[in-house]
Amino acid sequence: MDNQDDIREFLVSRRARITPQQAGLPVYGTNRRVPGLRREEVALLAGVSIVYYTQLERGKMSGVSESVLDAIARALQLDDAEHSHLFDLARAANTSPRARRRPAHKIRPGLQQVLDALTDAPAFIRNGRLDILAVNQLGRALYAPHFDTPHRPVNIARFNFLDPRAHDFYPSWDAAADTSVAILRTEAGRDPYDKSLSDLIGELSTRSEAFRTRWAAHNVRLHHTGAKAFHHPAVGDLPLDFEALAAPSDPGLTLTIYTAPTGTPAHDNLRLLASWAATHFPHDHPDLART
Structure with a gap:
């Protein structure tokens, strides 16, 4: 290949x-x-x-x-x-396939501790394939529809293109879809030998015309900071700011943190989401194991 x-x-x-x-x-x-x-x-x-x-x-x-x-x-x-x-x-x-360094799939305990310390902001760690590999309680609550599927690891792109609930969850679905494909295209450029990524792209290309069209455009994007809108089934609209930070000690992993300015309706809804999370996900981390 x-x-x-x-x-x-x-x-x-x-x-x-x-x-x-x-x-x-x-x-x-x-x-x-x-x-x-x-x-x-x-x-x-x-x-x-x-x-x-x-x-x-x-x-x-x-x-x-x-x-x-x-x-x-x-x-x-x-x-x-x-x-x-x-x-x-x-x-x-x-670069030969053997010489390429594969990103880790397991999350170090120290990274999970960082996530758990973020009690007022949804946060998660993903790889370049958009697999969610670790999450804090509020992040688990924010992405609840993504976790309500049998697929593991939870994959943001698969939800965007194959789950009908995605159009409700992302009010600006086209923008969310464009971003997902741009991130996957960027990752494919870094490592065309990643079989898991190739399998995901093949699955989405086969099952989604919307994905095929976007994939053929070859668009890429830096996804470090910005705003993203959600419509959560339990608390309603959540227009949030995000920062996406690379993990230097864990190549290929990105920590994403969502926040909302104090005093805004989005901030109030984040507090509602925290109460909802405490009821629905009080203790355990979600199952993020591969199938």
């Missing part, structure tokens, strides 16, 4: 969205057979030969330098997430 198709499709999709005018190139005539830049125009902008750029676009990135990747990123006007994704694709193309 390699990632040549992903490299090709990503580069083709990025140059298709940029017109010569946007790139600052002159246009002669109107008989253009491509919607965006031609390969030779990208090569010109990046300062490489058309033969070399064509090889790169075919997915042959063995030995490509960082300076060339930076030049291509500038030519294609990639944003920060896309720039990182291009480097991930190149790195994966130059």
Whole structure:
């Protein structure tokens, strides 16, 4: 298995969205057979030969330098997430499957202690496949519909695309769906050899047209901070802010914490959620084991 198709499709999709005018190139005539830049125009902008750029676009990135990747990123006007994704694709193309470090699936006790210490904010730890691997009591309560399924590990993308309740749970479902796919696409760029990720993508592609359409777009996104809206079945609307923090000692894991400003209806509803959680999930951590 390699990632040549992903490299090709990503580069083709990025140059298709940029017109010569946007790139600052002159246009002669109107008989253009491509919607965006031609390969030779990208090569010109990046300062490489058309033969070399064509090889790169075919997915042959063995030995490509960082300076060339930076030049291509500038030519294609990639944003920060896309720039990182291009480097991930190149790195994966130059790394054997055996040499790649697999992220841990088990959560260290110290990380669970951090989660449990966050008593006023929903929090959970996920991997790049959007599996929820650990959660605190309030996070368990927030994501209650996700846990109300037989699938383990609990997976946010699977809920988004395969559970009909997702459209009620996420008032801005399209945005939530876009984000899920962008995170999965980013993870696939980092490690195309992750069988669990490939299996998940295959399942979602087979069962969800909405997922297939988004996956084919090759969009990626940095997901570090922002806002997300929920409609919880027990307490109603919860528009929350979030911070997503990488765990340096546990590569591939992300700690996500949700908060709401004091005095807002969302903050009041978080307090209601805490009371609801104390009743429904008073002691035990949920079963997050793999099946």
